[in-house]
Amino acid sequence: MKVETLRWADNKLEMIDQRILPASFEYLAYDSAASVAEGIRSMVVRGAPAIGVAAAYGVALEALRLSSTLRQAKGERDSFNAGMEAGFTVLAQSRPTAVNLFWGLQRMHGMWESVKGQSHAAVAQRLLAEAHEILAEDIRINRAMGAFGAELLADGARVLTHCNAGALATAGWGTALGVFRSAVEAGKKISVIADETRPFLQGARLTAWEMVQENIPVTLITDNMAGFMMSRGEIDAVVVGTDRVASNGDVANKIGTYMVAVLARRHNIPFYVACPLSTIDMNIASGADIPIEERSADEVRGFRDYHWAAEGVSIRNPSFDVTPAELVTALITEKGVVRQPDRDKLRALFNLEKTVGHREHRDHRDHRGKNGA
Amino acid sequence: MKVETLRWADNKLEMIDQRILPASFEYLAYDSAASVAEGIRSMVVRGAPAIGVAAAYGVALEALRLSSTLRQAKGERDSFNAGMEAGFTVLAQSRPTAVNLFWGLQRMHGMWESVKGQSHAAVAQRLLAEAHEILAEDIRINRAMGAFGAELLADGARVLTHCNAGALATAGWGTALGVFRSAVEAGKKISVIADETRPFLQGARLTAWEMVQENIPVTLITDNMAGFMMSRGEIDAVVVGTDRVASNGDVANKIGTYMVAVLARRHNIPFYVACPLSTIDMNIASGADIPIEERSADEVRGFRDYHWAAEGVSIRNPSFDVTPAELVTALITEKGVVRQPDRDKLRALFNLEKTVGHREHRDHRDHRGKNGA
Numbered sequence: 001m002k003v004e005t006l007r008w009a010d011n012k013l014e015m016i017d018q019r020i021l022p023a024s025f026e027y028l029a030y031d032s033a034a035s036v037a038e039g040i041r042s043m044v045v046r047g048a049p050a051i052g053v054a055a056a057y058g059v060a061l062e063a064l065r066l067s068s069t070l071r072q073a074k075g076e077r078d079s080f081n082a083g084m085e086a087g088f089t090v091l092a093q094s095r096p097t098a099v100n101l102f103w104g105l106q107r108m109h110g111m112w113e114s115v116k117g118q119s120h121a122a123v124a125q126r127l128l129a130e131a132h133e134i135l136a137e138d139i140r141i142n143r144a145m146g147a148f149g150a151e152l153l154a155d156g157a158r159v160l161t162h163c164n165a166g167a168l169a170t171a172g173w174g175t176a177l178g179v180f181r182s183a184v185e186a187g188k189k190i191s192v193i194a195d196e197t198r199p200f201l202q203g204a205r206l207t208a209w210e211m212v213q214e215n216i217p218v219t220l221i222t223d224n225m226a227g228f229m230m231s232r233g234e235i236d237a238v239v240v241g242t243d244r245v246a247s248n249g250d251v252a253n254k255i256g257t258y259m260v261a262v263l264a265r266r267h268n269i270p271f272y273v274a275c276p277l278s279t280i281d282m283n284i285a286s287g288a289d290i291p292i293e294e295r296s297a298d299e300v301r302g303f304r305d306y307h308w309a310a311e312g313v314s315i316r317n318p319s320f321d322v323t324p325a326e327l328v329t330a331l332i333t334e335k336g337v338v339r340q341p342d343r344d345k346l347r348a349l350f351n352l353e354k355t356v357g358h359r360e361h362r363d364h365r366d367h368r369g370k371n372g373a
Numbered sequence: 374m375k376v377e378t379l380r381w382a383d384n385k386l387e388m389i390d391q392r393i394l395p396a397s398f399e400y401l402a403y404d405s406a407a408s409v410a411e412g413i414r415s416m417v418v419r420g421a422p423a424i425g426v427a428a429a430y431g432v433a434l435e436a437l438r439l440s441s442t443l444r445q446a447k448g449e450r451d452s453f454n455a456g457m458e459a460g461f462t463v464l465a466q467s468r469p470t471a472v473n474l475f476w477g478l479q480r481m482h483g484m485w486e487s488v489k490g491q492s493h494a495a496v497a498q499r500l501l502a503e504a505h506e507i508l509a510e511d512i513r514i515n516r517a518m519g520a521f522g523a524e525l526l527a528d529g530a531r532v533l534t535h536c537n538a539g540a541l542a543t544a545g546w547g548t549a550l551g552v553f554r555s556a557v558e559a560g561k562k563i564s565v566i567a568d569e570t571r572p573f574l575q576g577a578r579l580t581a582w583e584m585v586q587e588n589i590p591v592t593l594i595t596d597n598m599a600g601f602m603m604s605r606g607e608i609d610a611v612v613v614g615t616d617r618v619a620s621n622g623d624v625a626n627k628i629g630t631y632m633v634a635v636l637a638r639r640h641n642i643p644f645y646v647a648c649p650l651s652t653i654d655m656n657i658a659s660g661a662d663i664p665i666e667e668r669s670a671d672e673v674r675g676f677r678d679y680h681w682a683a684e685g686v687s688i689r690n691p692s693f694d695v696t697p698a699e700l701v702t703a704l705i706t707e708k709g710v711v712r713q714p715d716r717d718k719l720r721a722l723f724n725l726e727k728t729v730g731h732r733e734h735r736d737h738r739d740h741r742g743k744n745g746a
């Protein structure tokens with residue numbers, strides 16, 4: 001079964017409802033920036049690359065919606081423009097950590113600026129074409145990353161992953177799970193150990209489901225078992241995705257990733273981060289600058305509507321943590337593998353090596369722009 | 374509300390059903406060795422010290438049960454003796470990791486050997502008195518440990534704990550949570566951060582509940598958040614319980630403890646283990662010799678009857694892990710605090726310092742004896 005996390009149908013964006021997987025497999029339809037923003041916020045769609053694609057479609061949907069109700073007259077052109085900017089803003093406020101959201105919005109905003117003078121319908125069609133292109137690019141990029149990453153895994157490797165960096169976290173194929181798919185496609189036998197990833201259980205529900213679909217052997221553990229498995233020599237490598245990489249190579253990813261990275265270092269297990277360039281934020285100096293989302297206490301109180309925690313307890317729910325670059329064996333990107341990532345190597349990746357300050361060449365990397373969180 | 378984890382009523386052992394806390398608070402009654410063994414296996418009662426006490430009562434209950442059905446005639450005396458040995462065996466097979474089980478059984482077996490010739494009723498009464506004494510001792514020991522441990526915590530300390538080493542894990546007061554209770558009793562303001570402790574959720578259900586009952590501030594996190602909290606400087610110390618400490622100071626405790634210990638070391642946070650002497654197993658050389666229980670896959674598939682994991686996924690469920698002695702800042706025992714525990718210091722604790730081989734003085738420490746797992 002091919003997983004189409006996001007698809008265009010009947011002039012709407014359809015997204016798999018990842019909150020109810022794997023028990024139920026359903027698409028929900030979206031027709032405006034605000035509804036897509038709510039879909040991102042409530043985690044119908046999650047995963048940094050998928051969020052970036054969804055946001056791009058959110059912009060296109062807003063243009064289509066506005067163009068169907070507003071005429072080309074002067075006053076209504078102002079309303080259209082104001083409506084579009086409001087659409088960018090509501091999308092930018094959906095979630096704070098994954099930089100792909102701001103990357104996608106920035107790219108769409110650049111396109112929007114370049115076609116602003118045209119008819120509403122022409123603007124909407126051009127933005128929709130750009131969203132389609134971002135989706136198609138995402139899959140090509142994942143395929144390229146997968147090929148580079150597959151070379152890092154030995155035949156027979158037992159590979160731990162945390163959260164879901166799979167087809168469901170992207171437009172398809174996946175980042176970390178894309179590496180596994182590419183390794184299997186290249187004829188390697190690998191097996192996956194999936195952390196269940198409390199509180200949203202992306203590992204137990206989504207990664208396990210994707211791997212079972214593909215007949216890739218997968219073993220589920222609770223998040224607190226990874227150290228035991230490593231101490232017993234049952235894990236050969238770790239591959240995870242990321243929501244934002246700072247310009248010094250620090251990696252923000254799903255809460256718990258940092259603990260896995262620390263344990264991997266202790267056991268001399270390579271720790272790889274599958275990371276498209278769109279996830280690297282050259283505008284921030286280090287992981288300390290990455291905003292960490294805190295989500296609702298109810299997620300930790302239990303799962304869905306089933307609450308098991310004692311009444312009266314306080315709750316924390318940081319959704320991401322930061323793994324310092326020194327713990328990262330390599331970043332796997334669509335341009336190749338970056339071992340022991342640091343600022344110089346990341347600058348080289350963007351062909352910024354001749355500049356001095358890391359904020360000088362912002363033309364194609366100003367992810368957040370005026371719509372930034 | 375005083376928590377009586379185990380209590381004697383109507384010639385039966387009553388135990389709080391910890392599987393259904395905190396939503397429901399109910400006692401279940403036990404009247405035989407086999408039923409107590411099943412209560413231990415199914416985790417109606419859990420926590421190493423509580424298991425030791427429960428097993429002691431299991432032996433006494435078996436003697437009462439047999440004495441009520443068998444007379445003193447020769448053949449029936451053989452039946453009584455055989456029944457008692459079978460009772461010891463079924464209890465020893467209930468769970469493998471916590472050494473207190475074997476310690477409790479060994480102590481009861483010593484008493485049983487010493488009164489064997491007496492009437493069935495006299496034997497039963499003597500064994501019951503011994504079980505009562507073990508329970509009373511456990512509370513006295515926890516109080517002593519609490520006083521020593523409380524001195525290690527600064528006023529205002531934010532202390533992480535994993536699993537439940539509380540009143541519910543003992544006859545009362547608790548080991549790790551006993552330290553917190555004693556610190557508060559001594560006038561210190563402390564706050565507790567509780568790992569939820571998948572899959573059985575002892576932290577979310579039991580530790581949080583105990584702390585709320587006592588008005589000790591408690592914050593619940595998922596197991597994968599501890600590293601983040603440490604990296605943000607929000608944890609000042611870690612205190613956990615243990616199911617077995619090897620003679621070199623290696624510590625077996627609830628799965629996930631090892632990851633917490635590794636992260637604590639990275640962040641220079643002291644890692645304390647509250648540990649009655651009955652939990653130290655001088656008969657094994659290191660943590661590598663501690664049997665690690667693997668429990669049912671269904672526990673990881675979800676919680677209770679609510680299963681969320683993808684169908685077809687393999688599952689691992691090791692219930693404990695081993696933290697090497699080098700990561701332990703100190704053991705907190707009823708005889709005092711043992712910093713940087715090692716074999717010599719543990720031998721000194723048992724007054725074994727003059728012997729050479731660590732197996733020479735087994736008289737009062739042969740926990741497992743013939744009933745050992």
